[in-house]
Amino acid sequence: MRYDDRLATVLRLPVGGAAFARIQWRKLVDLLGTAPAEARGDILDAAHVRLADLARELPASTRTAILSDPGLRLRSPRLVAALASGEPQVARAALTAAQLSEEQWRDLVPALPASARVQLAARRDLPTSTRELLGRLGATGLHLPGEAPPPRAPEPVPAAKPAPQPTAQPAPEPAAEITGIGAIVQRIEAFRRAREETGPVRLGAKASAIAPRLPLGEDAPSPLTHFDFATDAAGRIVWAEGRFAPMLVGMALASHDGLAAPIARHQPIRAATLTLAGAEAIAGPWRIDAAPHFDPVGGRFAGHVGRARRLGEVAASPSPAGESDRLRQMLHELRTPVNAIQGFAEIIQQQLFGHTPHEYRALAAAIAADAAHMLAGFEELERYARLDTGAMVPTAGASDLAVCLAATIAQLTPHTAPRQAGFVLEHVGEKSAHMVALAPSETERLCWRLLATLAAHMAPGEVLPLFVSRETCAEELVLRLPGALAALDDEALFHAAASAQRAAPSAGMFGTGFALRLVATEAHAATGTLRRKDEWLCLSLPSAMDSAKTTPDLTNSPAQHSAEPQGAMGAAAGPAG
Numbered sequence: 001m002r003y004d005d006r007l008a009t010v011l012r013l014p015v016g017g018a019a020f021a022r023i024q025w026r027k028l029v030d031l032l033g034t035a036p037a038e039a040r041g042d043i044l045d046a047a048h049v050r051l052a053d054l055a056r057e058l059p060a061s062t063r064t065a066i067l068s069d070p071g072l073r074l075r076s077p078r079l080v081a082a083l084a085s086g087e088p089q090v091a092r093a094a095l096t097a098a099q100l101s102e103e104q105w106r107d108l109v110p111a112l113p114a115s116a117r118v119q120l121a122a123r124r125d126l127p128t129s130t131r132e133l134l135g136r137l138g139a140t141g142l143h144l145p146g147e148a149p150p151p152r153a154p155e156p157v158p159a160a161k162p163a164p165q166p167t168a169q170p171a172p173e174p175a176a177e178i179t180g181i182g183a184i185v186q187r188i189e190a191f192r193r194a195r196e197e198t199g200p201v202r203l204g205a206k207a208s209a210i211a212p213r214l215p216l217g218e219d220a221p222s223p224l225t226h227f228d229f230a231t232d233a234a235g236r237i238v239w240a241e242g243r244f245a246p247m248l249v250g251m252a253l254a255s256h257d258g259l260a261a262p263i264a265r266h267q268p269i270r271a272a273t274l275t276l277a278g279a280e281a282i283a284g285p286w287r288i289d290a291a292p293h294f295d296p297v298g299g300r301f302a303g304h305v306g307r308a309r310r311l312g313e314v315a316a317s318p319s320p321a322g323e324s325d326r327l328r329q330m331l332h333e334l335r336t337p338v339n340a341i342q343g344f345a346e347i348i349q350q351q352l353f354g355h356t357p358h359e360y361r362a363l364a365a366a367i368a369a370d371a372a373h374m375l376a377g378f379e380e381l382e383r384y385a386r387l388d389t390g391a392m393v394p395t396a397g398a399s400d401l402a403v404c405l406a407a408t409i410a411q412l413t414p415h416t417a418p419r420q421a422g423f424v425l426e427h428v429g430e431k432s433a434h435m436v437a438l439a440p441s442e443t444e445r446l447c448w449r450l451l452a453t454l455a456a457h458m459a460p461g462e463v464l465p466l467f468v469s470r471e472t473c474a475e476e477l478v479l480r481l482p483g484a485l486a487a488l489d490d491e492a493l494f495h496a497a498a499s500a501q502r503a504a505p506s507a508g509m510f511g512t513g514f515a516l517r518l519v520a521t522e523a524h525a526a527t528g529t530l531r532r533k534d535e536w537l538c539l540s541l542p543s544a545m546d547s548a549k550t551t552p553d554l555t556n557s558p559a560q561h562s563a564e565p566q567g568a569m570g571a572a573a574g575p576a577g
Helices: 006-012 018-033 042-057 062-069 077-084 088-097 102-111 114-121 128-136 181-198 242-248 261-262 322-349 360-391 401-418 440-454 511-525 568-576
Strands: 226-231 237-241 267-276 283-294 301-310 420-428 461-473 475-479 529-533 536-542
Touching: 006 018, 006 042, 006 226, 018 042, 018 077, 018 283, 042 077, 062 088, 077 088, 088 226, 102 128, 114 128, 114 401, 226 242, 226 283, 237 242, 261 267, 267 301, 283 568, 301 322, 322 360, 401 420, 401 475, 440 511, 440 536, 511 529, 511 536
Parallel strands: 420 461
Antiparallel strands: 226 237, 226 301, 267 283, 283 301, 461 475, 475 536, 529 536
């Protein structure tokens, strides 16, 4: 859930009687009990105020019964502290149901009332450090709740070695054992005297017997070699162990290759490799092992729980796919809201929720069309990124380039005929099949993208010739650029900012420059080329007639093209006149 508005929804509900008050109090306890400990905001403060108001309307027995429900989730220290300050039976039920970590108990116990500490000490599943802290604060679980705690034995304090005294003076009396706050004060004084004698103690160094450490700091942070984590159902980290949690919580594991499939299928993750980017403490390669976790109450998939271990340092060169990978992650984040907008617009337009005025249906239809246009653009961007990084290759097969060109020209004729413009397909050499090693869908997509891009710039009465020929191990298409594009240099033609006119057919939402660069990338991924020579473009694709041979790879960017025409390019230069 990206945006959680459940608290706001509950707070908007009116309180119309004891039954509604009980239901609302139960929902608030459940939502506040699962809120992150560090969460702050006006909505949380309003929820706590509403909870206190409802508590005055509900009897303590009702609230105790709600808190005793086995399915209740009470993991918020702030809520536990608020409930523990109420009636004894409510406090007892809250402290019994609380599920806090060792660090949260250590922070919460000193703030609890004395009676609540006594009730908490009755639990036998508390961490050892929490029980020791309760003992130091005078609480014990060896008596009935509500009774005064039995007298506590004084804590022995090791006596310091007495300094030598002159024989003329009487020996000092043994110091009385000091407990509680006095013991802490004694330790502070011992630390101060040792620091004056030996100098400051560095963090991370072992404290000597004459320089005891204060319970105020920890050892120097060690490098992070592993961390435990938990994700939600969408694969986003919602909890991480230790001081590095702020760097990890919120990270989407499902967006990384190798993890998306097991997360989507609710399967275990075994020995998956993940490279994290970010702060130096967590950056680098990691090995991920995790198991799916299911809600014990409803049985629904709740996410993964696992551990990440740092792999050995590997000397890796900067990956050229980094920018494309980040682009793919960004597109994944953008698709979710656009899909939701499109879905709701279609629901309104189709009146699935009931009668809708025609004006709203027209607006919804326009919104759905715009969303579909945006999703098509996202698909083009992702296709470009995947082809550019080698994560995707065009589907292999066999298709006739000339047949696909003729079908594309027929589809474009209704758009170009009103302007008395169009394409003329010519064959160079024998008029036979021009089979390329691509699936028909791939060839049709490439032909449409190229011809539709050029058709959008054709002037009235402009006719563009297309020449198809067979060369060594390749099939070539040579076509003339429209006059509006032929006047541009290579940088302007293949630049993403060179956009097409707002006329049908459209080359895509990112314009002419991006469409031509995508054609070049598709051709390169299929071991072909897209070159420009003056006012001509040459598209070369691998031939399916001789699969044993390969065509040269495209080594230059779309803005860098061969200086001389090859094959049909020379034949095409004649009609250019």
